[in-house]
Amino acid sequence: MPSIASQLIHWHKDYGRHHLPWQGNRDPYAIWLSEIMLQQTQVNTVIPYYVRFMQAFPTISSMAQAPLDSVLALWSGLGYYSRARNLHQAARLIMQDYQGQFPESRMLIEQLPGIGRSTAAAIAVFAYSKREAILDGNVKRIFTRHFGIEGYPGESKIQNLLWEKAEELLPTDYGKGQIETYTQALMDLGATVCKRHMPLCGICPLQRHCVAFQKNRVNQLPTAKQRKPLPQKETVFLLLMYQQELLLGKRPPSGIWGELWCPPETEIGTDIASYCQRYLGIKIQSPIQLPILNHQFTHYKLRIHPQLIPVISSTLTEKNKFIWIKPYDALKKAIPTPVRKLLKQNFLLDDHAFTI
Ligand code: SF4
Structure with missing residues (x-):
């Protein structure tokens, strides 16, 4: 049976997203900006913000030199403003500590403000073809369903298990562009097929071995957090x-x-x-x-x-x-x-x- 990685790479050729404004770009700054904007925010909302940001601040140095107020003004309406403050602070750190060169290793990228392990991995993959695993909300949803993993994915025990899966599934055939396509395919499958509500299992390339699908538990996974009413x-x-x-x-x-x-x-x-x-x-x-x-x-x-x-x-x-x-x-x-x-x-x- 072909590996999950090869099934996804194959699927992505015909059904993945290929025309997002930040795709086909090896500039780590552009990739970083898009990844931060896409956290908790839909692609369609992000696109106009991304385009305006790249026009106003096309490089790390232009972002670092801008007053924070200008960065926040452009971010206005996108929410979660700590993302914009961290972007600005990280741009200044890159100028100061890395002479304006975005670091290449996932471990170093992860040290920058506002960048977690998964985002650091995505930047390392798309900008530098590093073999790194991502685990954002979309990927957690695919893995919990596909492997039938019960338990809230924010719990450290479940999170560790998901990271292990993410590492195991990385493509072993490390050909040209494989890791980028696989990573993008995971993101795209989560965003367009294995969606939170009403996933399109009928057209999913992973359906045959998906535990949630086989056991009719798609709507129960991932396990929701026990929520108290908000004050x-x-x-x-x-x-x-x-x-x-x-x-x-x-x-x-x-x-x-x-x-x-x-x-x-x-x-x-x-x-x-x-x-x-x-x-x-x-x-x-x-x-x-x-x-x-x-x-x-x-x-x-x-x-x-x-x-x-x-x-x-x-x-x-x-x-x-x-x-x-x-x-x-x-x-x-x-x-x-x-x-x-x-x-x-x-x-x-x-x-x-x-x-x-
Ligand atoms: S079969 Fe359905 S639940 Fe399983 S991975 Fe595909 S879309 Fe998600």
């Missing part, structure tokens, strides 16, 4: 408007939305007028309550209570941390998704219609 937090966003401009403040580097621009925040029940006067040096008219916006993070849910607040006068005290900006221009800054939604939902982004 919920509340916050009040102060959308302060003065002379048709909105007040945004830069958040501290650590914590959620680090270094992104957001409206000032306060707790529910705060006296907003005294808060604005005392902490911002701003005198306001009565706030107008806007519809609540719900946002979900990995570890909790956030209920945002936005208040639209016309400002009477401002002697803003911490000027360097804040900016007054037209809502339309704010969309071009590094702002988190819920702020983007609030701007789009609550402001007519047309100078004629904007009246506060």
Whole structure:
């Protein structure tokens, strides 16, 4: 029987994806950027971001020289902003420690911020043809189903078993391009056939020996994590408007939305007028309550209570941390998704219609 690697390589020729913008490129920087963007994000969402990033920062040195704010602004809307901060920091480290040359070995790549073992392996494979195993979410799903592995794949015992499988299955015939095609085939099979919901087992090249398929357990594998209900937090966003401009403040580097621009925040029940006067040096008219916006993070849910607040006068005290900006221009800054939604939902982004 042909090995799994050779079946996948064969399958990929006719059914794999061949035209993604980062494919056919040996530039480790481009591969790295695409791999980081693709974490937790669909290909179709990533493509326009990837194209814009490569235009703005075509090399490691251009990314390293750019201010973090510009990198975050381009990343805005893609979520998981620590990915962008780590990219920027890693680009600076590569300039400093490797004279701008992306390291070749998987072990060295893995030392860079924000790059785990699987991503490091993918870069080593696609840029340098190294014989390394990947194990991203898609691959874990294929292996748990194909080998009928029970247990949550995030548990270290299961994870170790999956890494062993990943190493064992690497193609032994180490011909030209074999490792790249095999790695891409695994990624493509997970994304297009062995999908999380409604996998297309009928056209899967691995169906004959797939344990989950034979035992009718495809929908039970991989084993889901035991989830507790997510805690919920509340916050009040102060959308302060003065002379048709909105007040945004830069958040501290650590914590959620680090270094992104957001409206000032306060707790529910705060006296907003005294808060604005005392902490911002701003005198306001009565706030107008806007519809609540719900946002979900990995570890909790956030209920945002936005208040639209016309400002009477401002002697803003911490000027360097804040900016007054037209809502339309704010969309071009590094702002988190819920702020983007609030701007789009609550402001007519047309100078004629904007009246506060
Ligand atoms: S047969 Fe179905 S479950 Fe098994 S690997 Fe293929 S797509 Fe996944």
